[in-house]
Amino acid sequence: MATVSLKKLTKRYGNMEIVHGIDLEIADREFIALVGPSGCGKSTTLRMIAGLEDISGGTIDIGGRMVNDLPPRSRNISMVFQSYALYPHMTVRENLGFSLKIAGAAKDHMDRRVAEASAILGLDELLERRPSQLSGGQRQRVAMGRAIVRDPDVFLFDEPLSNLDAKLRTQMRTEIKKLHAKVKSTVIYVTHDQVEAMTLADRIVIMRSGHIEQVGTPDEVFSRPAIRFVAGFIGSPPMNLHEATVSDGRLMFSGGDSLPLPGQFKSKTAAGDRVVFGIRPDDFYPTGHGLSSGGETEVHRAELPVSITEPLGNETLVFAEFNGTDWVSRMLNPKPLKAGDRIGMSFDLSRAHLFSAETGKSLRS
């Protein structure tokens, strides 16, 4: 049993507050991804959970036990550091086995765990090398291995895959997922990469400048962002977000163009309201090349000029000009287009988002 519970967790450096009293309940065996822009306090939060950073306010419970004043070694956690933090004077094998050696594990147990970890991570050929003789990606795998040789209550990962190439990253992602299914520990996983967050996590925690903005399953944060920030942060390419004013059942954009006000927001807005209209590239597409082509209930069509295209093979990102700026759209079954072409575009308004311009809160129910 290792639930993790943060209550009013606060971190101050001097009189600068970095983490502003966050609350978070993490269930046993849950995989939590912590995402947010650089400098928002993800590492700091993780380090407080690990016990490497003093807690300025609030409490942390692990497995129902308050750990505020326990040193890291008494918390039964393992951690992968953003900067690897390998022991430079030990070989890969010694690095992997170090925590077991400290815990006084039997030699054969240690050897078996090290062999398992090294097999999972593909480190077999590197076991006798020292960290200085490894590439960045190899070091990162050793750091991962060091965490998984133990059976901790909680795994803390601080961007463990950030230095791997795309292929290895995908491979390691799968390994982490398998590993979690197998070891059944609670995992708190900090990442910049939303694909990692979406694919791995049971729930995603989105942080911004020391606050938690939204906590939800990957589907929730993707389809029902609670605030404008989350809408813009989750999803790649990001959601098109543009300010508009409600007038006469229409959204009037500053550049002069307008769209019909989606039906579901009619009762939630009044004329003159300042709002932010949001639509994902998946819901704004060249007519006939969309995800849900044909099944839409509320579609607005417009003929728009193409400004640039980014072919990705199975799909093409089309930047179409609307209201004087480029709106990104996803074109499935792509056909060749060139800049300046005019194409028919569909806005699937039933899937559009509307946020209050003032508070940033979503107006969807």
Place this chain on the structure above:
Amino acid sequence: MKGFKPSAPFLLLLPAIVVLAAVVVLPLILSLYSSFTPFRLTRPETFFVFVGFRNYLSILSNADFWWAFGRTVLLLTIALNLEMLLGLGLAMLVEKATRGQRILRTLMMFPMMFSPILVGFQFKFMFNDNIGLVNNALQSLGITEDAIPWLIEGHLAFIAIAIAEIWSSTSIFAILILAGLLAMPKEPIEAARVDGCTPWQTFRYVTWPFVMPFAYIAMTIRSLDVARAYDIVKIMTDGGPAGRTELLWTLVGRTAYSDARMGLANAMAYFSILLSIAFTVYFYNKLAAARAQIGAEW
């Protein structure tokens, strides 16, 4: 002479070479040569009598020399080990200080700013059996009734000298080890804490291997220093009582000037250099091994 044209760099360096030869190489050659003669300052003509290895052979059977040799090695062992322990402790304390670290570092260097002669006088005064601070303090605190004859009894005098040496040079260890601690990446220490290490285990398995090369550098420097120890001993006890604190170089000095046996003294000196070379080689090997171990890129 036609055809001999020294190159410009050689010509330009010539003055420096001549000066160096005159002040360094020539005296070295002369002293080496004199170690093969029965040269006595009082009888200059003996300078030209060549006796081969006779001086060196007589050293081998000279008990005084071997006592001094052994004492030097003993002082070196005691002083280096204690200096290392104290220096390590000091460095770790200073590293922990979050405020005023620069001032502490400067203060730490203080003993190194004193000339050894001054250190000698200072400790000679402190350990004086009648008026010295040490006895005064011990008596005032009621730890002892009698005046302890610090510089008069052989073993105590040796201890007093060791203390003076240690006081004056612990900072070399402290500074170098502190440099190591400051250069050390902090993440492995954090990793060790998460991996379950107690503070002692963290030190033992992570910090110490990292600062070891720095400690060996200090060891190399200090082993040469102590093997040449002269000033402090000369001032505090002058090798006394009854030769009980005679070290290699005080013996060499006495043989050369008091006994005026320059040839023999030079032979002793050259022999002693072997000791220094041995220590340097030893610590360099240790240093190289320690550096390789932490994968140092310097």
